[in-house]
Amino acid sequence: MDDYIRHVFICTSTTCSEGDPFGLRLQMHQLLRKKLGADFEKKVKVTKTLCLGQCGLGPNMVVYPEGVWYKGVKPRDIPEIVEQHLLGGKPVERLILHKQGAPKCESPHGA
Numbered sequence: 001m002d003d004y005i006r007h008v009f010i011c012t013s014t015t016c017s018e019g020d021p022f023g024l025r026l027q028m029h030q031l032l033r034k035k036l037g038a039d040f041e042k043k044v045k046v047t048k049t050l051c052l053g054q055c056g057l058g059p060n061m062v063v064y065p066e067g068v069w070y071k072g073v074k075p076r077d078i079p080e081i082v083e084q085h086l087l088g089g090k091p092v093e094r095l096i097l098h099k100q101g102a103p104k105c106e107s108p109h110g111a
């Protein structure tokens, strides 16, 4: 890992994406670019991924180094996640699925 302050993995599988698999990632990129400049990815990396194993609760994402899992993330939640957690270091409690570590996968599609 480079010198990222945060690394976000966003599930872009169709089950989680509600018809727009890359929308949350794009929105997050746009906000980070606005806040940190064109080279924002040197500080915050946002990676698309396939199923994180919590399909029924999506859209899901996980933020490192804290290992905080978010569930049911909507476009309206992205500014709060960016400001409060990715830049401010304070997780958004109301969206947390698991505070640390990978949740137990109970989905037939899970990893």
Ligand code: FES
Pocket: 011, 012, 013, 014, 015, 016, 050, 051, 052, 053, 054, 055, 056, 058, 059, 060, 107, 109, 110
């Ligand atoms: S499809 Fe997103 S967590 Fe499984």
